[in-house]
Amino acid sequence: MFFILAWRNIWRNKRRTLITVSSVLFAYVLATALLSFAEGFQRQLKETMIRQETGYLQIQDAYYFDEPSLDHTLEYGDNVKQAVAEFDEEIDYVVPRIQGFSLAAKEMSTRPAMVTGILPGQENKIRNLSGNMVRGEMFSEDDDFAVIAKGLADLLKLDIGDTLILIGQGYQAVTATGMFEVGGIIEFQLPEQNNTAVFLPLKEAQWYFAADNRLTNLIIMPADPDQINRLASELQSRLDDEWYTAKTWKELMPDMVGLMQMQNTVYTGIAWIFYIIVGFGIFGTILTMLYERMQEFGILLSIGMKRIQLGIIGLIETILIGLLGTTAGVLTALPIVYIFQQFPIKFTGEMAEYILRFGMEPVFPFVIDKHIFINQAYTVFGITLLIGLYTMRKMYSIQILEAAKN
Amino acid sequence: MQTVIKTESLSKTYTNTAVPVHALKDVNLEFKQGEFTAIVGPSGSGKTTFLNVIGGLDKPTEGKVVIDDVDIATMKESQLFDFRLRHIGFVFQAYNLIPVLTAVENVSFIMLLQKKPKKEMEQRAREMLDQVGLSEKLHVRPSQLSGGQQQRVAVARALASKPDFVLADEPTANLDTESAFNLLDIMARLNKEENITLIFSTHDQRVIDRAKRVITLVDGAVDKDEHFKRN
Incomplete structure (x- = not known):
């Protein structure tokens, strides 16, 4: 019943819920596409450098x-x-x-x-x-x-x-x-x-x-x-050890590893900006839902519902919004990334020549990596869980009579 | 008759105002099983405060509220949630049904919180809705019901959990005459047939005329406590 109640609650204001779900969807798609490109680019760079320079592993004189x-x-x-x-x-x-x-x-x-x-x-x-x-x-x-x-x-x-x-x-x-x-x-x-x-x-x-x-x-x-x-x-x-050393490409090309780490930080930072925006979107929606229904919560607590039960409903509502957005995001991002992977956008002109100089293919190299999809889903889940826990905390602090009189 | 609620030297003072407000002053009352009581009085006389205190929604400043041999004024909040759930039925002025649940789900909800078996829950909800004349509206949401019908669902909800008593805060205030009479007929019948203790706070003469006991509060104190014989 709690799940049914939470599910129906989020559809009380369909338009608002759809807008929130859409914002999660767009953030998920943008972050996933960005990170799929970043991963593709890094793999291409790594593969090129490994093949042209060091190989994966080398045995050298110490x-x-x-x-x-x-x-x-x-x-x-x-x-x-x-x-x-x-x-x-x-x-x-x-x-x-x-x-x-x-x-x-x-x-x-x-x-x-x-x-x-x-x-x-x-x-x-x-x-x-x-x-x-x-x-x-x-x-x-x-x-x-x-x-x-x-x-x-x-x-x-x-x-x-x-x-x-x-x-x-x-x-x-x-x-x-x-x-x-x-x-x-x-x-x-x-x-x-x-x-x-x-x-x-x-x-x-x-x-x-x-x-x-x-x-x-x-x-x-x-x-x-x-x-x-x-x-x-x-x-x-x-x-x-006195004469030989076995070194991985990461040890052989520390500058490139540093560059890749820096790129990762930048791309992850951009993805987080998307998520912070969407986090505030969900937060706003949940807060509005919370304050709109304050009297109802007061009544529910009056008739004997426990705060924890009320909090769980709030948590389920928040997570449902996150799950809906993420599911829609996965279903949208997957074909988009797949299309870009199969038919990559090509660089042209000077940029293409510049990339070719490094022995790389002049394309936006997207990859479908399940870890990217899963990690983004975890991120959205983590954000919604945090907001959900805040909602629970807020529900815990409701003053019954004040809320019921609201 | 068995005493359901007993208040002893009950006082409530609000101190979070510029001047302390004595909402209840030394109220000593007893409510017996099966009584149909109206608490009346002008605005600010302490009717709602009294209901809140005996309903465990508010704590008295002084005195006791003894229900089932327990002074609920000394209970912790977590104990009060459980106490309210098992002993008290509430009917509110603004119906306050859960808008996303159907009539039968609204009535079942309290029994769900009481962890009653699903079958028993559904059967009792249907039975209660039948008793308030809404057996045709089981699967209808509150927004599709009239005010009178919503309040009848609220009554069914309050009674479904078989509480020791029902507290109703101005339940007819938002109803037209026909709906109000209809609701009062139902509550009077349930009071008589199921021996349920009903305590109303009200301004409504239609309710007062039905009550077997009318307690008048003035400035937080009991001014009159009258008993009537009604059919």
């Missing part, structure tokens, strides 16, 4: 993160291979890399270059380098030619078949020099990368840096990215 030089390369020996092999089922694939700065030259022209030794088959799994080739071909593991970025090729006026000279410092201060035929030209959107990248087959790069069987990073791509923290810690436990 000092490489603080001082990234070839002197802090790790020996890719049996101990590392065995440790990795123990987690064979949890690891999708590994990507070994060795990289260091050098001077790239052709005749009298020189440019700084980031020389990276890779296994092309493994590297393609993480960032499909071969798909970005504009001329020539990607080397295979046993080839000995170089692939260079288009910007660098243009700066040095290098083309397929030309000789690239590399001069730098190798492992333990050895002078690194090498001459490599340019076999392929690859294009990157990010200017810095496009103007400096030089790729060599891993063995050739190790030879060039005089770092046989050594790596700067062993990237590990797990089967389940949600398990990277555990995987990192278990890998670390099987490696000698």
Whole structure:
């Protein structure tokens, strides 16, 4: 009966209830859409950075993160291979890399270059380098030619078949020099990368840096990215702390994590503004309902209804309004977010180019994440519960005779 | 006859006014089972205060209100809620039905608070509405009933829980003559048939003419206490 009473009470003034429910609905839809976009954007950013930069997890020399030089390369020996092999089922694939700065030259022209030794088959799994080739071909593991970025090729006026000279410092201060035929030209959107990248087959790069069987990073791509923290810690436990460290992408890119946290704070703050507005809407409606029915409450208390019973009815009424709004919000937000996920709005013009430079797709990337929907529902429920508890408290303090005379 | 309510040296003074108001002064009264009593007096004479105090809605400044051998003036608020629910029926001037409940639901409501079984509750509600002549209006909401009909539902509600006595604060004040007579007929019949104790505060001569006992309050004190023989 209390539920029936509460249900009918909220429909005493249909228009007011509908307006309040609508305000909950709009706040829910706006907050959910905003956070679905924010989550989508962050996932895209994270995925891009992970694929282009660090991978989900890396094994490095213990000092490489603080001082990234070839002197802090790790020996890719049996101990590392065995440790990795123990987690064979949890690891999708590994990507070994060795990289260091050098001077790239052709005749009298020189440019700084980031020389990276890779296994092309493994590297393609993480960032499909071969798909970005504009001329020539990607080397295979046993080839000995170089692939260079288009910007660098243009700066040095290098083309397929030309000789690239590399001069730098190798492992333990050895002078690194090498001459490599340019076999392929690859294009990157990010200017810095496009103007400096030089790729060599891993063995050739190790030879060039005089770092046989050594790596700067062993990237590990797990089967389940949600398990990277555990995987990192278990890998670390099987490696000698003095020489090796297993780091997650979050540890490797603290700036990006900070940026993502800041974005989260901003988006959550905006969502909360919606909720504060809607909270006051519900609060106003409930207060009006409360004062309109003060005499009725006085009478109900007079005839023997307990304050707690009256309070429960008030609480149910508030929660019902919140539930109606949230249900309507979920039913509205779900198809909207789904449509934007399936048919994302595309950036155009300079903005699109700017985003492309970072290797990201120039779209508003919405995602359907049940946690976002559920968390927003919890938030609305929490707000309505607070208002409901206030209503209960107000009902507890009703002076029976004054209310009945109202 | 058994005494239902007994007041001893009952006084009520309101001190939250500029000048203290003595709403009740040394009221000593006894109400027997089955009495039909009208409390009369000019405005401000203390009628409503008296009903509020014996109904446990207000506390006396001094004196006792003994109901069922218990002085309700000493009860805590939480005990009073339960006491009112089980011992007292209320009828108010402005009907005060719950607008979103039907007639039968309004009558059942108090029994619901008393946690009566659903079947018994429905049966009793229908029975009471039948007694007040509203068996055709069981599922009608208050807004679709006339003032007289609403007050009859209120009477059914007050009596449904089988209280020891019913307090009615000017129940006919908002009713036309026909509705008022109709209501009084019903209440007189229930008083006679079910031996229910009825205490009215009223200005209405139609009520006074039906009452078997008329207590006149003046300035918070009992001025007259008259008994009449009525059919």
